Amino acid sequence: MVVARLQEEWQTLRSELFPTKVVLDLSDLVLTAQRLPKANQPLDAPWIVPLPAATCRGGRPLQTEALGDFIGDLLLSYGEIKALLSVVLPAPACYWRALQWPLAASPLAAWPPEPARQLRELQPDLGLPFALEQGWFDVMPVQGGDVDALVVAIERQLLADWLEVFNIAGVRLGRLVPAQVAWMVGLQERLLAANSTTLVGLLLPEPQALRLLVWRDGVPLYERLLSGELEQWLGQLEACLRFLRWQQGMQATGPIELLLAAGLAAGQQERLQLGCPQPLELLDSGGYGNLALRGLALLEGAR
The missing domain is CATH 3.30.420.40 (ATPase, nucleotide binding domain)
Incomplete structure (x- = not known):
């Protein structure tokens, strides 16, 4: 009994210290997920399953509870409910813009410590369907041409809805990545x-x-x-x-x-x-279920 209990506690501790990583991509109709390999292990085949009808449309979860339960049950069936999950946010939910930073074309060496906050202060017209105060933003430096910043954005309430989906699923959420960024990393x-x-x-x-x-x-x-x-x-x-x-x-x-x-x-x-x-x-996705999952895998340090 003592040995069995110690083994169980060790397995729990091991899963927390060295979790299996799973990458997941969602569209309105299909969920594609894949377990990332550990050192010297082959890449498993992806899991490609249709979503329940009318649970997601235009990148928005319409039934958060049903969708969360579905994702949780799927991971449970594959024995990965304790995995660390990285998720691609659907492209229709996300926006990205390339621009000079700040707008006065300051050199990249002047990159601010809190670029998202400064973006809101500058109030640039990014052509988004929501006001800046209603969005969540990330700003990252890039170098190429006349551009030195990439802004990614999602409506704050929509992000909260997706976080609720994965909260209902009962999973460990590692990162959420806009589809456009995952594609770019994969490419x-x-x-x-x-x-x-x-x-x-x-x-x-x-x-x-x-x-x-x-x-x-x-x-x-x-x-x-x-x-x-x-x-x-x-x-x-x-x-x-x-x-x-x-x-x-x-x-x-x-x-x-x-x-x-x-x-x-x-x-x-x-x-x-x-x-x-x-x-x-x-394109060859290198054994991953799609280009977005390849991008997530690269972000997680897999090859």
Whole structure:
């Protein structure tokens, strides 16, 4: 009895000191999660499960209790309810902006100790659908082109709703990362390898849509949701790339790398590749369930 109790206490202490790490990505329809490997262990296959109907829409949890219970039950079924969880916040819930910091273009050496607080004091027009005092912000330094700061934002109440979901799930929450940031980290090698004059475009399949993100010199430049049918995606994509070349002072045939984050339905991918105004490369997520999970894994120090 004493030995059994000591073993149980040791297992509890070990799980707290050396927790298993799980990364999790949410869309309106699907949850994708994966256990991160420990030293010298192979990467497990991802868990891809549909969400209960009408629990999430537009990046917002509509039924926090049902969604929290679902996530908790899922982790329990995989024996990972005590894991340290890192979560990708859905892209529609998050916003990011690249800008000079402060707005008077002070040198990066003058980076303030509390940039989010100073952002609120400066009151810049970031084109967000909510007032600055209603949002949660993080500001991080970047270097590239004329930009030296990346601002990520989420409406404060929406963030509270997501925190409540994971509180109901009964999990240990390590970090919440906007999808756009997770994608950028997952793509970091490609962004660093690209020439500073090359645009790097990422296409992410969504239900009845494609999300387009574009970087130049490692800095986010553009984001747009391409909606409609595939032929409409192609027309919108061509117009976006033409506009970006003009905006960046590039020639009409200026260099663009176009990457597809995940495969499309049968027939769609071939039609997209044939009709695409640029060669299209399908990304390899390196064994992770998707590019966002790869980004989270890199943030957690995994490879």
